[in-house]
Amino acid sequence: MKKLFVFICGHLWLIFFCFSISAQEFKTIQDGIEYAEMTREINNLPVKMNLLRLDLTKVRLDVVHAMDAAIGTETTSSIAMRHGAIAAINAGFFRLDKSIFAGDAAGVLQIDGRLLSESVNNRIALFISNKPKQTEVNFAHLNINDLFIIKKKDFYFSGINRQRKADELIKFTSYFRPTTLTENSGLEIVVRNGKIVEINDAKGDSPIPKDGFIISASGKMREQILPFVKVGRKIKFRTVVKFEAKESFPNTESRRTSITYSTAEDITNGVPQLIRNGKTEITWQQEKSSKAFVETKHPRTAVAKLKDGKFLMVTVDGRSEESGGIGLQNLAEILLEFGATDAMNLDGGGSTTMFAGGKVVNKPSDKEGERKVSDAILVFPRKKN
Structure with missing residues (x-):
């Protein structure tokens, strides 16, 4: 296992995080799917992570809502097993209460080309398009x-x-x-x-x-x-797809994203963006999130596109002695270490769950165990042509 070492250089307030990925070992659990566990030490606290690295020419991704309906909740593992998925993580934010409307997506949600929930506050979204030879994933801010x-x-x-x-x-x-x-x-x-x-x-x-x-x-x-x-x-x-013409989201990218949306089968919501074009760019203010949400060490779920074209799904455990959770700045830095070019944060906290090899592989922090969630990203083997 690797650890994160902290060096104090010159001034006590200047802290550098030193990362090394060469020792990190991924194990192939099925063709196109690699799995790894990792523990880091951040601010003298252990932080446990679970990672799935996916070859998008060998697997496909699908967003699936709990109970196959627009409202309702179900555990990530139940959604995955019910659909025969090899692996899965929890996905978008949602209404979490005891009402009949629990599980309503708290942001954009599209499944099989059908828009099931409207977007909120121009927040980041994950676009998935399963094309004949490979699955394409993209990230964009949009109002739809x-x-x-x-x-x-x-x-x-x-x-x-x-x-x-x-x-x-x-x-x-x-x-x-x-x-x-x-x-x-x-x-x-x-x-x-x-x-x-x-x-x-x-x-x-x-x-x-x-x-x-x-x-x-x-x-x-x-x-x-x-x-x-x-x-x-x-x-x-x-x-209707609308984009804000801001310097951080120029019109050329708006047009490109419009084309991406038109070809996307599935879309799920998150907040905020973590990485853009290979650099940390946490857009919590643009997405009307809060500084406390960004900085607090919560359990987290995140996804990233990698330089080599692969797709990374990550969970970070928290709220326990075994794992203290992570702030989004540190999470973005770790994703960059693994070669992320673009990344976003998904629903976390008690919702954070990773399913692989027929079981939940992380330790969900919800007091009742694995939390029932709104939707999940499922991983399936790509059908041979």
């Missing part, structure tokens, strides 16, 4: 949502497949639940084949058609939409 057009009027959804709150416009698809789980205080419009087929005013919990979707409006949004709706009226539907 759906809208519909009726009588030349655009209406943007407040959210997708989640709890409807006051003055909101929510899109419900068949990936949600059999019904919308709404109260009898709004307007629900049933759409099939681009036409309104049913209008339910002051009536909630409408059945969601498998071959369509429901537009659900409350409060002020109900008042705005009601004059436009009529059974038989045509509705156009679009997905």
